[in-house]
Amino acid sequence: VTVSVLYWRSVVVASKRKTLALACPCPVAMSLDVFAMVQQLTAECARCGKKAINLCSCPCRQVFYCDVRCQQEHWPLHRASCTKARKGRQPQSFCSYCGVASVSLKSCMCEAALYCSFDCQRKHYGVHGRTCSAAVPRFRKRRKKPTTTLDGAVDDAGASNGKGDGGGRGEGGENADENAVETATVEVQTEVSCEALLTSIKAALAPPGGVESESPGSFGSPRHG
Numbered sequence: 001v002t003v004s005v006l007y008w009r010s011v012v013v014a015s016k017r018k019t020l021a022l023a024c025p026c027p028v029a030m031s032l033d034v035f036a037m038v039q040q041l042t043a044e045c046a047r048c049g050k051k052a053i054n055l056c057s058c059p060c061r062q063v064f065y066c067d068v069r070c071q072q073e074h075w076p077l078h079r080a081s082c083t084k085a086r087k088g089r090q091p092q093s094f095c096s097y098c099g100v101a102s103v104s105l106k107s108c109m110c111e112a113a114l115y116c117s118f119d120c121q122r123k124h125y126g127v128h129g130r131t132c133s134a135a136v137p138r139f140r141k142r143r144k145k146p147t148t149t150l151d152g153a154v155d156d157a158g159a160s161n162g163k164g165d166g167g168g169r170g171e172g173g174e175n176a177d178e179n180a181v182e183t184a185t186v187e188v189q190t191e192v193s194c195e196a197l198l199t200s201i202k203a204a205l206a207p208p209g210g211v212e213s214e215s216p217g218s219f220g221s222p223r224h225g
Helices: 002-023 034-039 068-078 083-088 118-128 136-144 153-160 171-205
Strands: none
Touching: none
16 A cells, blocks of 8 residues: 555656646756645745745756746846756856757857847847957947048038028028128229239330330331431
């Protein structure tokens, strides 16, 4: 009778363990053993504090969870103190963002961070991108790239201010009229200065005594008299 009772208990424990393993595909495999069955009477879920029968225990036997979601959400906090994780796994075997353990993690180009999906990598890049050895040199090189100025950029900037060639009554139109007046004034002054220069040259070349020079056609011709 004693042997049959012990056998029946072992069958029940094995059945519960198998059912729990199929229902809880957790990052770190959880187990339901005799130790967990004894402590489950007073244990609480480490994530939500819920008391339930047949709580799943982490292999380190330090924490219990009521379902897979609670374990996944609590894993980033429990990972640092989990003795099984420190002893049996390397930190690189966990996703750098959500902490999920997997054998098919993809590495960043710097090989310093691993991710279980592209979504986790995108969300974690705000933190990892500051120290990523593959991203920092490219960012610095992009910042050192010289800037170029396109032709007509100044004209486009002036036109974008809403002060076009229409000569409106706004500030742009008034500035354009003032610039046109200043340009015309400079041209008139230039013409006047050229005429004054020619007059001074002619006065310097004129013969003394006010005698006009002979025309080129009569130069050297005999005078009759």
